[in-house]
Amino acid sequence: MSESSSAVARPLLPNLLAINDLDLKQIQHLLALAADFQQQTPAKSLVGKRILLLFYEASTRTRTSFEVAARRLGAETVSITASSTSIEKGESLLDTVYTLRAMAIDAIVMRHSVSGSPVLVADHVDVPVVNAGDGMHQHPTQALLDAFTIIRHKQRIAGLKIAIVGDLLHSRVARSNIELLSRLGAEVRLCAPRTLLPPAFASLAPGLILTHRLEEALDAADVVMVLRIQMERMRESFFPSEAEYVHHYSVTADRLRAARPDAIIMHPGPMIRGVEIGADVADSPQSVIREQVENGVLIRMAVLQSALLPARFSKA
Amino acid sequence: MNLILKNGRILDPASGRDEIGDIVIQEDRIRDLGPGIAAPGPGTLDCTGMIVCPGLIDLHVHLREPGFEYKETIETGTRAAVAGGFTAVCAMPNTNPVNDNAGTTAYLLQRARELSSARVYAVGAITVGSRGEALASIGDMHRAGAVALSDDGRPVMNAQILRRAMEYASMFNMPVIQHSEDLNLSAGGAMHEGEVSLRLGLPGISGQSESTMIARDVLLAGQTGAHLHVAHISSGESIEAVRQAKKRGIRVTAEVTPHHLTLIDEDIKNYDANFKMNPPLRSRADRQILLEALADGTIDIIATDHAPHAAHEKQQEFTRAPMGIIGLETALPLTLRLVEQGHISLMRAIEALTSRPASIANLPGGKLQAGAPADVTVFDPNLSWTLDPAQGRSKSRNTPFAGWNFKGRAVYTVVGGRLVYQLHN
Structure with missing residues (x-):
């Protein structure tokens, strides 16, 4: 296919590194495209494209989700994980990326334990980079799929009371969701012990409500998003014990009565039942946790197509 | 061999001299200086429109030799020094091996005599291996020529060890240069802790990891009577601690880097590790306090903390890349640039780069007077230029200022009467 001007040929998403890189039009486009994919079997729009899944950090659901999304659109995937030999031998991130880039890669989907690593890579390669989660920084496709899921149930985001509860400090999911849901007009409440919710969080978006009291966060909430306690990112004690955390912050059926009766429960996974979330809550009819996983594939299809095809072929 | 610096604006903070005149250099000393004292002749450098000041002195430089010659050597580091107008540098001891003994000190100074363009002074380690556990051979290093002590890169965490080091060093009148950082408070940190670090998802280094340490150390300096010199001060709260200590007559001095006076945490773009250093770039409010403290003398001097690293080390994931620029x-x-922006006077700026660092480390240079060593820097305050790191003399290029437009640059650098650097346009 020939393009009349290079401006037309540019993809809608040159990269997807952080939610704040997106303007409102791009966000709406991605959500609408995902809705299209849900309604009708998508065309194999990415046949002949090769997508590198570069995962420096263990991941089951996100990597599989991107892989399924890519294949549904006809793309080929190459999967590299942290245990791959060159990485284990100590090759630098950029050297690994340069080597793989030379193998006719059209896009890179990347996860890394260090914040900002996909930004570094995007600065040094000429193909789109999609951030699949970097350190404590961002997880933009997770926030997009969460917004998509909320809209499926509530038909809107604006005006909703959304509580995000758990290990906010170490959460890239929280940072992306705070930026996205606030931008779309929700009242976002953040709840965690003081050690996991420093006051600087208030600067992430206008109008955020920070509280250390769970009942305050849950009061009349439309959406309750629960986050795992990330023990692997904790260097020193942030709270006395898991038991004490459960006593004060576990989202149980009993505490959930403070929320609206039709509130939906979300969790980005992996979920530890009996710690941040009660088992009864995870399995309740209000829980949309499994649906989040399904919607993840749709959003990632929308993201990959928008990153790889020129904007005008990326129908919404 | 004679050299005449003709018709420049002579600025000498030690004497307060600020006048157009000539400097006559004979052998390695200044013979005479003043208005219209020399007729033009061989060896005359026309300094019309330029500023002639004492050679700049940097108390905080990492020359990386021995052990890390791929980053910098005495030869390349001092070539960069004289190109920047510095005639003397103090070499920090965090080499491999660490300069914690007289043999290494003597080796460093001998290498410098053979290879260096500038004067090199040795800073010895405070503790063996800079591990913070046992005193290094302070007296022997002093005898071998070390002028100050520091475990720079690491703090002396153990207060008792620091107290003993201060007591011992005070016998030799050597300043104890502390890298002030509570390692428990800063553990794992990669940039200043605040709103920017939270948004970028990078672990923070709080201002208090520095200020609490300084608060402790000035009390120990007060107890021991030793001279505490605070390296690369960065946080606004630290300034208050130093100011109070000075008011109480404690022997404390402090240095600040040009980058902490210029950049802030908000400037960190795209996780570029050329903006990563320790202490980190602080907040906008911190920077404002540093500027005021430099102007009012609470901060005594400017020092670079010149910390070369190879490109492949800096082009890494942000938390993995080494600290320093x-x-x-x-x-x-x-x-x-700070003078131009009105933060400090030109005389104060020169003082912070010449006579004050000389007096802090008891060095011979730093002043322009008959009989003094002929270490002189001539710079053109109006010369506009753009920084291209590839043109730099250092072996490394890790600077956040690539592409910056500057006004003012060293044109002639004279060390011991020798013209060791001349800008070629």
């Missing part, structure tokens, strides 16, 4: 060739232009 080069600074010898940008210190003078960055300082002149």
Whole structure:
């Protein structure tokens, strides 16, 4: 296919590194495209494209989700994980990326334990980079799929009371969701012990409500998003014990009565039942946790197509 | 061999001299200086329109030799120094091996005599291996020529060890240069802790990891009577601790880097590790306090913390990249920028780069007077230029100032009567 001007040929998403890189039009486009994919079997729009899944950090659901999304659109995937030999031998991130880039890669989907690593890579390669989660920084496709899921149930985001509860400090999911849901007009409440919710969080978006009291966060909430306690990112004690955390912050059926009766429960996974979330809550009819996983594939299809095809072929 | 610096604006903070005149250099000393004292002749350098000041002195430089010659050597580091207008540098001891004994000190100084363009002074380690556990051979290093002590890169965490080091060092009148950082508070940190670090998802280094340490150390300096010199001060709260200590008559001095006076945490773009150093770039409010403290003398001097690293080390994931940036060739232009912006006077700026560092480390240079060593820097305050790190003399190029437009640059650098650097346009 020939393009009349290079401006037309540019993809809608040159990269997807952080939610704040997106303007409102791009966000709406991605959500609408995902809705299209849900309604009708998508065309194999990415046949002949090769997508590198570069995962420096263990991941089951996100990597599989991107892989399924890519294949549904006809793309080929190459999967590299942290245990791959060159990485284990100590090759630098950029050297690994340069080597793989030379193998006719059209896009890179990347996860890394260090914040900002996909930004570094995007600065040094000429193909789109999609951030699949970097350190404590961002997880933009997770926030997009969460917004998509909320809209499926509530038909809107604006005006909703959304509580995000758990290990906010170490959460890239929280940072992306705070930026996205606030931008779309929700009242976002953040709840965690003081050690996991420093006051600087208030600067992430206008109008955020920070509280250390769970009942305050849950009061009349439309959406309750629960986050795992990330023990692997904790260097020193942030709270006395898991038991004490459960006593004060576990989202149980009993505490959930403070929320609206039709509130939906979300969790980005992996979920530890009996710690941040009660088992009864995870399995309740209000829980949309499994649906989040399904919607993840749709959003990632929308993201990959928008990153790889020129904007005008990326129908919404 | 004679050299005449003709018709420049002579600025000498030690004497307060500020006048157009000539400097006559004979052998390695200044023979005479003043208005219209020399007729033009062989060996005359026309300094019309330029500023002639004592050679700049940097108390905080990492020359990386021995052990890390792929980053920098005495030869390349001092070439960068003289190109930046520095005639003397103090070499920090965090080499491999660590300069914690007289043999290493003597080796460093001998290598410098053979290879260096500038004067090199040795800073010895405070503790063996800079591990913070046992006193290094302070007296022997002093005898071998070390002028100050520091475990720079690491703090002395153990207060009792620091107290003993201060007591011992005070016998030799050596300043104890502390890298002030509570390692428990800063553990794992990669940038200043605040709103920017939270948004970028990078672990923070709080201002208090520095200020609490300084608060402790000035009390120990008060107890021991030793001279505490605070390296690369960065946080606004630290300034208050130093100010109070000075008011109480405690022997404390402090240095600040040009980059902490210029950049803030908000400037960190795209996780570029050329903005990563320790202490980190602080907040906008911290920077404002540093500027005021430099102007009022609470901060005594400017020092670069010149910290070369190879490109492949810096082009890494942000938390993995090493701390530090080069600074010898940008210190003078960055300082002149602060003068231009009205933060400090030109005389104060020169003082902070010459006579004050000389007096802190008891060094012979730093002043322009008949009979003094002929260490002189001539710079053109109006010369506009753009920094291209590839043109730098340092072996490394890790600077956040690539592409910056500067006004002012060293044109002639004279060390011991020898013209060791001349800018070629």
